[in-house]
Amino acid sequence: GRHSMLPRHVQRLGRDWLTHWSGSQILTFNSPVSSCMRWAGHFPPWASFPISADFSANWRFPPFFGPWRQFQNSNWYLDNYTQSCCFHLPNPSMKSEGEEPLTKKRRLSGQDDTSTLEQETNLSNQNEESCLSVAQNEEKHGSKKGTIKRHWEYFCQQSKTMKIAKDKGSDQSSTGSEATFDFTVMSYNILSQNLLEGNSHLYKHCRQRLLFWTYRFPNILQEIKELDADVLCLQEVQEDHYRTEIKSSLESLGYHCEYKMRTGRKPDGCAICFKTSKFSLISSNPVEFFRHDIPLLDRDNVGLVLLLQPRFHCKANAAICIANTHLLYNPRRGDIKLTQLAMLLAEIASVAPQKDGSFCPIIICGDFNSVPGSPLYRFIKEGKLNYEGLAIGKVSGQEQFPRGQRILSIPIWPKKLGISQNCVYEIKQQQKEENAGEKLEAGKLDNTQEIVIASEKLSSKLRHHFKLSSVYSHYFPETGVPEVTTCHSRSAVTVDYIFYSAANDDTAAQPGAEESFCGGLKLLGRLALLTEKDLWTVNGLPNEKNSSDHLPLLAEFRLIER
Numbered sequence: 310g311r312h313s314m315l316p317r318h319v320q321r322l323g324r325d326w327l328t329h330w331s332g333s334q335i336l337t338f339n340s341p342v343s344s345c346m347r348w349a350g351h352f353p354p355w356a357s358f359p360i361s362a363d364f365s366a367n368w369r370f371p372p373f374f375g376p377w378r379q380f381q382n383s384n385w386y387l388d389n390y391t392q393s394c395c396f397h398l399p400n401p402s403m404k405s406e407g408e409e410p411l412t413k414k415r416r417l418s419g420q421d422d423t424s425t426l427e428q429e430t431n432l433s434n435q436n437e438e439s440c441l442s443v444a445q446n447e448e449k450h451g452s453k454k455g456t457i458k459r460h461w462e463y464f465c466q467q468s469k470t471m472k473i474a475k476d477k478g479s480d481q482s483s484t485g486s487e488a489t490f491d492f493t494v495m496s497y498n499i500l501s502q503n504l505l506e507g508n509s510h511l512y513k514h515c516r517q518r519l520l521f522w523t524y525r526f527p528n529i530l531q532e533i534k535e536l537d538a539d540v541l542c543l544q545e546v547q548e549d550h551y552r553t554e555i556k557s558s559l560e561s562l563g564y565h566c567e568y569k570m571r572t573g574r575k576p577d578g579c580a581i582c583f584k585t586s587k588f589s590l591i592s593s594n595p596v597e598f599f600r601h602d603i604p605l606l607d608r609d610n611v612g613l614v615l616l617l618q619p620r621f622h623c624k625a626n627a628a629i630c631i632a633n634t635h636l637l638y639n640p641r642r643g644d645i646k647l648t649q650l651a652m653l654l655a656e657i658a659s660v661a662p663q664k665d666g667s668f669c670p671i672i673i674c675g676d677f678n679s680v681p682g683s684p685l686y687r688f689i690k691e692g693k694l695n696y697e698g699l700a701i702g703k704v705s706g707q708e709q710f711p712r713g714q715r716i717l718s719i720p721i722w723p724k725k726l727g728i729s730q731n732c733v734y735e736i737k738q739q740q741k742e743e744n745a746g747e748k749l750e751a752g753k754l755d756n757t758q759e760i761v762i763a764s765e766k767l768s769s770k771l772r773h774h775f776k777l778s779s780v781y782s783h784y785f786p787e788t789g790v791p792e793v794t795t796c797h798s799r800s801a802v803t804v805d806y807i808f809y810s811a812a813n814d815d816t817a818a819q820p821g822a823e824e825s826f827c828g829g830l831k832l833l834g835r836l837a838l839l840t841e842k843d844l845w846t847v848n849g850l851p852n853e854k855n856s857s858d859h860l861p862l863l864a865e866f867r868l869i870e871r
Contacts, residue, residue: 464817490868495538496674498859501545501577511797525856541582542633542674569595573609591616630661634675643704654732673808679705681783697769732773778818780807780864792838801841812869828870836863
């Protein structure tokens with residue numbers, strides 16, 4: 310009688326719990342303790358909070374709350390259960406749209422009931438049709454639910470002044486500083502709908518309506534409009550969506566788009582889009598990482614390398630190289646990741662040289678599926694990696710205790726790939742050596758044996774010729790808490806990056822960064838990232854306002870001439 314105002318099925322739920330638990334294991338709603346019962350993958354343990362449930366007429370439990378047997382078969386578990394505990398709802402304000410998809414519930418409970426398929430299809434169609442109008446309605450009423458403010462971090466006062474002037478509508482070309490060229494670059498994994506639906510276990514925390522493309526695309530497009538980057542490097546761009554919606558929408562915003570689709574069955578790829586008011590296209594160079602004649606390279610990831618010429622600039626032959634890629638995910642195939650990266654770097658090395666032999670400024674964006682401090686990350690930043698004795702599962706650092714303990718072979722990729730250990734195409738390297746007079750003369754000192762020995766000593770060392778810095782520092786300096794670029798039901802880590810060739814006077818560059826061969830880039834500012842805790846305050850990613858499981862990275866640069 311104490312809870313007589315609760316719905317009957319909630320009262321029945323309580324009776325079923327009391328039947329199976331002893332009196333000392335009473336479930337309480339408001340005990341703020343860390344040990345709790347929660348939906349698997351929904352919140353990390355630190356996200357425990359006292360429930361403030363809304364039992365209004367518009368609120369109801371998801372339908373899997375019912376008899377104990379059904380509850381027992383659903384996706385809940387006990388986590389260090391104690392006498393006083395609380396339980397988590399996905400969100401105190403979450404309504405029935407947050408229910409698990411029916412097919413997923415059947416799979417979890419071991420049932421194969423086909424009688425609900427028609428009901429599920431009808432519900433899905435109705436929800437999809439209403440998603441766009443719901444998104445527009447929420448935007449119209451200025452709803453702030455599910456938003457976190459990200460602020461700009463400036464590295465010089467002049468950058469802040471320029472940003473304010475830009476917001477007021479001033480044109481850079483009319484400021485009188487003809488010798489400077491400032492521009493912004495975004496890297497954004499927008500989450501392919503095909504991959505989302507194929508990996509639904511990563512999005513258990515999301516309400517179903519938030520996962521439809523008709524809901525997600527307007528949000529993604531609005532983010533792109535608001536951030537207003539001059540160059541977009543997008544990953545997981547689904548080909549049919551690109552062809553029918555994305556390309557035309559971005560062109561209407563003043564972008565020219567270049568796209569490279571993956572070579573296998575997965576229908577997504579990488580796109581680089583730039584504002585025609587800021588750049589003109591010199592060349593577009595797609596990179597396919599699949600090689601049918603090399604067993605190691607049996608994956609369909611791709612890259613894209615553009616050479617752009619800035620407008621409103623004093624130097625007629627100035628150019629900037631922009632690269633975008635999405636490396637293989639598999640944490641246990643570091644050999645493939647390193648080879649794919651070497652192929653991308655070789656293409657950049659063939660595109661970026663100027664007439665005088667120096668490299669133009671370079672920006673490399675993408676989802677590298679590798680964490681900060683990993684061997685792959687250090688190779689990009691430091692330009693060298695000795696991989697002798699390195700376990701294949703430790704290359705990307707994605708797993709704390711990697712299962713792949715096989716050691717990387719020496720060399721990693723076969724010679725017929727045509728890429729040297731310096732990550733350049735071997736034909737170009739041979740030509741460079743011949744032109745510089747560095748080619749060894751035959752017939753001196755038994756040179757055959759000496760060359761073999763030297764080759765064996767150097768074969769486990771990878772190098773590249775670019776002096777690269779990371780836009781982001783990956784940890785908040787005040788607390789040491791990691792920055793996060795992706796957050797879903799399984800993990801929250803940094804895997805997305807913007808690397809750039811830093812100019813000598815770039816105070817934001819990491820120690821060890823040197824001036825690139827042709828001037829370089831000065832980092833003026835960046836859009837701050839968030840912590841995992843920040844993101845779970847809005848139910849992780851995707852959420853109502855952020856419709857990808859990745860955050861967009863954004864940086865502002867100034868082109869510095871030599």
